[in-house]
Amino acid sequence: MSTAVVSDTWYMTQRQFMAFLRQPAYLIITLIQPVIWLFLFGALFRRVVEIPGFGSGSYLDYLVPGVIVMSAVSSNMWAGMGTLEEIERGTLNRFLITPVRRSALMNANVVMQAMTTAFQSVIIVLLGWIGGAHYPGGAAGLIVLIVASSVLGTIFGAFSNALGMLVRERESIIGINTFLLLPLTFLSSAFMATTLMPHWMQVVARFNPVNWALEAGRSAMSAHADWWSVLSHGGWLVLLSAAAVWLSMRTFRSYQKSV
Amino acid sequence: MNTETRTTPLGVVPDQGVPDATDAAVHAVDLVKTYHPKGRGKAQPEGVRALDGLSISVEPGSVFGLLGPNGAGKSTTVKILTTLAAADSGSATVAGYDVAREPDKVRRAIGVVAQRSGADPVATGRDNLLLQGRLYGMRGPQLTRRVDELLARFDLADAAGRQVKTYSGGMLRRLDVAIGLVHRPQVLFLDEPTTGLDPEARTAMWEEIERLAGAEGLTILLTTHYLEEADKLAARLAIVDRGRVVVQGTPDELKGELRGDALAVELAGPAADELRVIGALGSVEGVRDITLAGRRVAARADDGAAAVPAVLAALDRIDLGVAAVTVSRPSLDDVYLRYAGRSFSSAESTPEGAHR
Numbered sequence A: 001m002s003t004a005v006v007s008d009t010w011y012m013t014q015r016q017f018m019a020f021l022r023q024p025a026y027l028i029i030t031l032i033q034p035v036i037w038l039f040l041f042g043a044l045f046r047r048v049v050e051i052p053g054f055g056s057g058s059y060l061d062y063l064v065p066g067v068i069v070m071s072a073v074s075s076n077m078w079a080g081m082g083t084l085e086e087i088e089r090g091t092l093n094r095f096l097i098t099p100v101r102r103s104a105l106m107n108a109n110v111v112m113q114a115m116t117t118a119f120q121s122v123i124i125v126l127l128g129w130i131g132g133a134h135y136p137g138g139a140a141g142l143i144v145l146i147v148a149s150s151v152l153g154t155i156f157g158a159f160s161n162a163l164g165m166l167v168r169e170r171e172s173i174i175g176i177n178t179f180l181l182l183p184l185t186f187l188s189s190a191f192m193a194t195t196l197m198p199h200w201m202q203v204v205a206r207f208n209p210v211n212w213a214l215e216a217g218r219s220a221m222s223a224h225a226d227w228w229s230v231l232s233h234g235g236w237l238v239l240l241s242a243a244a245v246w247l248s249m250r251t252f253r254s255y256q257k258s259v
Numbered sequence B: 001m002n003t004e005t006r007t008t009p010l011g012v013v014p015d016q017g018v019p020d021a022t023d024a025a026v027h028a029v030d031l032v033k034t035y036h037p038k039g040r041g042k043a044q045p046e047g048v049r050a051l052d053g054l055s056i057s058v059e060p061g062s063v064f065g066l067l068g069p070n071g072a073g074k075s076t077t078v079k080i081l082t083t084l085a086a087a088d089s090g091s092a093t094v095a096g097y098d099v100a101r102e103p104d105k106v107r108r109a110i111g112v113v114a115q116r117s118g119a120d121p122v123a124t125g126r127d128n129l130l131l132q133g134r135l136y137g138m139r140g141p142q143l144t145r146r147v148d149e150l151l152a153r154f155d156l157a158d159a160a161g162r163q164v165k166t167y168s169g170g171m172l173r174r175l176d177v178a179i180g181l182v183h184r185p186q187v188l189f190l191d192e193p194t195t196g197l198d199p200e201a202r203t204a205m206w207e208e209i210e211r212l213a214g215a216e217g218l219t220i221l222l223t224t225h226y227l228e229e230a231d232k233l234a235a236r237l238a239i240v241d242r243g244r245v246v247v248q249g250t251p252d253e254l255k256g257e258l259r260g261d262a263l264a265v266e267l268a269g270p271a272a273d274e275l276r277v278i279g280a281l282g283s284v285e286g287v288r289d290i291t292l293a294g295r296r297v298a299a300r301a302d303d304g305a306a307a308v309p310a311v312l313a314a315l316d317r318i319d320l321g322v323a324a325v326t327v328s329r330p331s332l333d334d335v336y337l338r339y340a341g342r343s344f345s346s347a348e349s350t351p352e353g354a355h356r
Helices: A002-021 A024-044 A046-050 A059-076 A079-089 A091-097 A102-130 A138-167 A170-186 A199-206 A209-221 A227-258 B074-081 B103-109 B125-135 B140-153 B169-181 B199-214 B227-233 B251-256 B274-282 B304-317 B332-340 B344-349
Strands: B026-035 B048-058 B063-067 B089-094 B110-113 B187-191 B219-224 B236-241 B244-249 B261-267 B287-293 B296-301 B322-328
Touching: A002 A024, A002 A102, A002 B125, A024 A046, A024 A059, A024 A102, A046 A059, A059 A102, A059 A138, A059 A170, A059 A209, A079 A091, A079 A102, A079 A138, A079 A170, A091 A102, A091 B110, A102 A138, A102 A227, A138 A170, A138 A209, A138 A227, A209 A227, B026 B074, B048 B063, B048 B074, B048 B089, B048 B236, B048 B244, B063 B074, B063 B227, B074 B089, B074 B187, B074 B219, B103 B110, B110 B169, B125 B140, B125 B169, B140 B169, B169 B187, B169 B199, B199 B219, B199 B227, B219 B227, B227 B332, B236 B251, B236 B332, B244 B251, B244 B332, B251 B332, B261 B304, B274 B287, B274 B296, B274 B304, B287 B304, B296 B304, B304 B322
Parallel strands: B063 B219, B063 B236, B110 B187, B187 B219
Antiparallel strands: B026 B048, B026 B089, B236 B244, B261 B296, B261 B322, B287 B296
């Protein structure tokens, strides 16, 4: 039984991965957008580090995790659009008529989101490195950052899928995404050290999952890694992703009932 | 109008030839399904009744047609029989398995070509077939051989390596059928397989379905809202209206039940006295079921062509000029009109509770 889940998940993931590779425009945009952010924000905010209390060597060093996490959010929050398209095209129903394990269909989404986010994050790390960024935490720090951004990606991917199956209209997904992306990013330490934020923003940021991923990543990437912060923020991320995946499974079941 | 036959519409169904539950390929009893559309709860608090006690039985190895206008409940029936949706009440078996209790066994026994193509447009035709086979547990050379065989058979070998989004409508439909056949199902569901195809592709699809019907004891359940398609392809058919079967039988039985040809007379001017017209035509031998609406007179005749001169003479006798006369063999449209109580085209334009 369980081997069938694994092989079904593998085949469904492979399908999504091939679709990803076969859409070069989409692939290129996924890669170019972070480059723009990295070098645009890098140039724009270059002198921010000079503010007393910012406490970082170069802004590019500071910015790389910010862009990685922002990209993880912005690319995964559109996952629901794909699911919606599969529903409308009848592809999802075609799979539901086969003996494929139901869980494999949703598992494939999670695996795919985590994989593409990790891939995108690695590219940004390399681009930052080419641009002259330093990673004092070494490989361990980078791995924590990439894992944290992938988990964050699955959180937003799962919520987006749940939303897509629930409301079944593109407008809602577009509206919610454009409404959420910038506040979530700016209410975190992505571009600005939290210590320099107004007090109320610091409070809000503490409950922002985008900030959890950044805190976990930054703590592991500093020269003196704070593993307690990595564990606590990482723990909250994993808990939230479990909740998000559970929610998407629930809405998937209710979709099956509504066919 | 002859009201006598309308009181017993099910009297047509001959009981011989209808298999019982145990050896039928598809057997559905009293299926009921109500949809509750979101956001429109106030307009229809009781929901839309898509199926209202539908029962069918399909003999193994035959083509069975479900004929009805859009919104009659055909697609809902297919969704329930293919385990996609659950009926509110009633029961059904497909290939001997209960759709509600043994969905996994049903899924392995059936192939489905849905109304909307489920093919992945970004993947190639070959990849779509390979994935479908893998989901049924097929692997290795056995799978690739089967895929090659299907690609060749449906004339898709040249396009196999191309993304499906580049396919024409006819090619896509052929791929859909191939996808439905990868795992050699016992029962194939074709849900409006020719809707949206151009006439040429439709004819090609009909030939394909006829070929399939002859092979390997495959049972085909076909839904359609084209009368000629059901007439041409189905060995037996059930006419569905408002979520129930109004009549079933072979196309010939259903048409034969109407006894005789349809006679339509267009008068040159409006008839002043309806009863005189009906009386005049009623005196002609073999003419019956006379109805008059404005300048149009409709009737049935055992031999339409032979009745025409007598009908013209009878109308001439009461000083009524005739603009046109047409004689036609009974069609399924006539059958539909008689059993659903409305013409097929009028049911199409005002679908009751239409919801795909």
